[in-house]
Amino acid sequence: xxRGDNSTVLLIDDDLVVRDSIAAFLSxxxxxxxxxxxxxxxxxxxxxxxxxxxxxxxxxxxxxxLDFLKTVxxxxxxxxxxxxxxxxxxxxxxxxxxLGASDYLIKPVTELIxxxxxxxxxxxxxxxxxxxxxxxxxxxxINHELEYNLELFQTDQQAGRLVQISMSPKPPQVIxxxxxxHRVVPSLYLSxxxxxxxxxxxxxxxxxxxDVSGHGSSSAFITxxxxxxxxxxxxxxxxxxxxxxxxxxxxxxxxxxxxxDAGLDKHITMFVxxxxxxxxxxxxxxxxxxxxxxxYKEGKASFIEVKRSSFPVGLLAEAEYFxxxxxxxxxxxxxxxxxxxxxxxxxxxxxxxxRILEVVEQSGGEFQPIREAFGLKNLKNIxxxxxxxxxxxx
Numbered sequence: 001x002x003r004g005d006n007s008t009v010l011l012i013d014d015d016l017v018v019r020d021s022i023a024a025f026l027s028x029x030x031x032x033x034x035x036x037x038x039x040x041x042x043x044x045x046x047x048x049x050x051x052x053x054x055x056x057x058x059x060x061x062x063x064x065x066l067d068f069l070k071t072v073x074x075x076x077x078x079x080x081x082x083x084x085x086x087x088x089x090x091x092x093x094x095x096x097x098x099l100g101a102s103d104y105l106i107k108p109v110t111e112l113i114x115x116x117x118x119x120x121x122x123x124x125x126x127x128x129x130x131x132x133x134x135x136x137x138x139x140x141x142i143n144h145e146l147e148y149n150l151e152l153f154q155t156d157q158q159a160g161r162l163v164q165i166s167m168s169p170k171p172p173q174v175i176x177x178x179x180x181x182h183r184v185v186p187s188l189y190l191s192x193x194x195x196x197x198x199x200x201x202x203x204x205x206x207x208x209x210x211d212v213s214g215h216g217s218s219s220a221f222i223t224x225x226x227x228x229x230x231x232x233x234x235x236x237x238x239x240x241x242x243x244x245x246x247x248x249x250x251x252x253x254x255x256x257x258x259x260x261d262a263g264l265d266k267h268i269t270m271f272v273x274x275x276x277x278x279x280x281x282x283x284x285x286x287x288x289x290x291x292x293x294x295x296y297k298e299g300k301a302s303f304i305e306v307k308r309s310s311f312p313v314g315l316l317a318e319a320e321y322f323x324x325x326x327x328x329x330x331x332x333x334x335x336x337x338x339x340x341x342x343x344x345x346x347x348x349x350x351x352x353x354x355r356i357l358e359v360v361e362q363s364g365g366e367f368q369p370i371r372e373a374f375g376l377k378n379l380k381n382i383x384x385x386x387x388x389x390x391x392x393x394x
Contacts, residue, residue, distance in 0.1 A: 007123060008032045010051035012042040012068075013084065014060050018107070022055065025112045026119075039068035046072060053122055055115075057107075058085040058092045066095055073100045078129045080122040084109065102126070168227075169197055172367070174394065175205040176277045181367040182389040183376045185339075192219030193337045193387035196227050198234060200246075203277040206234065208251075209289070209335040209389055210270045213312075222259075222266050229255060248272035248285035249321035252313055256287075256321070259314030267314040271335060275328060275391070282328035285321045288312045290338055291353060296365030297331035301357045304333075332365030332392040339384035340374065365392065 009031045013019040016037075023033045034049045036042040038060060046054070054072065058065045065083075072079055081101045085093045093104045102122040109115055172181040175197065182195045192214060197207035210226055212219040233254065237246040244250060251272055259266065271293060273284040286292070287310055292303040308322040336356065344352045363369035367390035371377065376388060 006030060006032055007052040008034060008049055009119070010034045010036065010042065010045050010049060010054045012036045012039065012055065012060070012065075013057040014038060015057070018057075018109075022109070022112070022115065025115070029116065031119075038062070039064045042068060043071065052080065052126070053119060054079065054081045055119075056081060056083055058083050058096060059089060059107075066092060066099070069096055069099050069101065078126060078133070080126040082115075082118050082122055168195070173197070175199050176201075176203050176275065177394050178205055178275055178277075179392045179394055180205070180207065180389070182387065183371055184388075185376055185379050185382065185386040187339070187382045187385050192223065193339065193385040194223035194226055195387050195389050196230060197389075197391075198231065200234065200237075200274065205275045206230075206248075206251075206273070207275070207389070207391065208270055208272040209293075209337060209387055210268050210313075211289070211337045211339075211385070211387070213267050218264075219266065222264065222268065226255065226268065229258065247323055248274055248283060249323045252285055252287050252310070252321040253319075256313045256315075256319055257317070260317050264314070267312040269312045269338070273333070280327060280329040280393075281325050282333070283323060283325045285323055286310065287319075287321060291336055291341065291356060293333050293335040294356060294360045295328075295331055295333055296360050299361070299364075301361035301365070303353070303357070328393065330393055332390060334360050334365065334367075334370060335387075335389045335391075337385060337387040339382065339386035340388065342383050343374070343379060343386055366390070367392075 009026055011019060011023055011033060013022070014037050019035055019037070023035055027033055034045045034051060036045050042056065045051070056065055056069065069081060072081065077100060079100070081096075083093060083096045083101045083104045084107050085104060087106045097104065102125055103118045105115060105118060168184070172179055174180075176199060180197050184193055184195060186193075192212040194210040194212070195208070197205060200206045208230065210223065212222045230251065233246060233251060252270060255268070259268070268287070269289045270287040271284065271289040273282055275282055284304070286306050292306060294301050295304055305326070307324060310321045311319040340356070341349070341352050344355055346352045346355050359370055359373040363373055370390060371388065374388065376386065379386065
């Protein structure tokens, strides 16, 4: 038999013999007993003793038991109550159960063990209700905190997105006789893909497409850092602070060292190019970027040739980056991040690459038809960021 744990039981019964026998039985089981002979005393004890359980006879003189229960439940809806009733008067039992009583026993209660079982059941039920209420309040608190943090997160995301947009070049632009256009479609609110282009001199333009590992705020932060450092290197070169000419492989090498030294646990695939109007050439370096850019010339599209690629930026301190130069005249160059591969419906990598070539060729190497063919304007719920940049020789 389960013994009481010093729980307080309020016993209301106008039959002294019944009241004393039940009180004695429960006292032996270590319950703290508070007794009352009518509902007025019971109400005073209810307020003063804050009982864990109430045992109430429904057949009290004056017939005020149900009114007492209504008041109790209006003030403490989960209060455990066991009602006692004669077997001839069960309508009041039904009404009491409707009000919220947890159990009932028919008088006379000759088997007090049944009363103990009923008390155990009622207290356990009340304990579960209290636990559930505590869990509910805790969940409400957690939900409020989550909602607050979500608002902060969304505010941070909006601020980060605003920074990304404000730092990005405004397409389209014509630099050194090259028309440059681009589109970035983030899989989340912020993008881990980055595009930038800027004049190096009157006759040359530097550009890159970068894809930072991962998604979200941390990757977006790297795109901002990347753009800032690239612009800073260009300013340093214009002021003659470089002992060597700033070339695509030199940019990748410096970024690689800085990213590794920063310990940000991020790496970047990149294609960096330098277009020179004087000799109509494209000098470039590849840091594991895929798919390779597509050159469109004389009605044909083909992936740019890469004899020597290298590791992503920020992955290996000993990584070397290499330079290649090809003619670039009366042509266009289309660059895509690898997110485009996941957005294409074809199943194999070979089929996806073939589709990219088809899109560029059928679009005549022009950006707007390429964007429409890839459906960049209407893409939603994409698994990875997508960036597309197009450079045309005017």
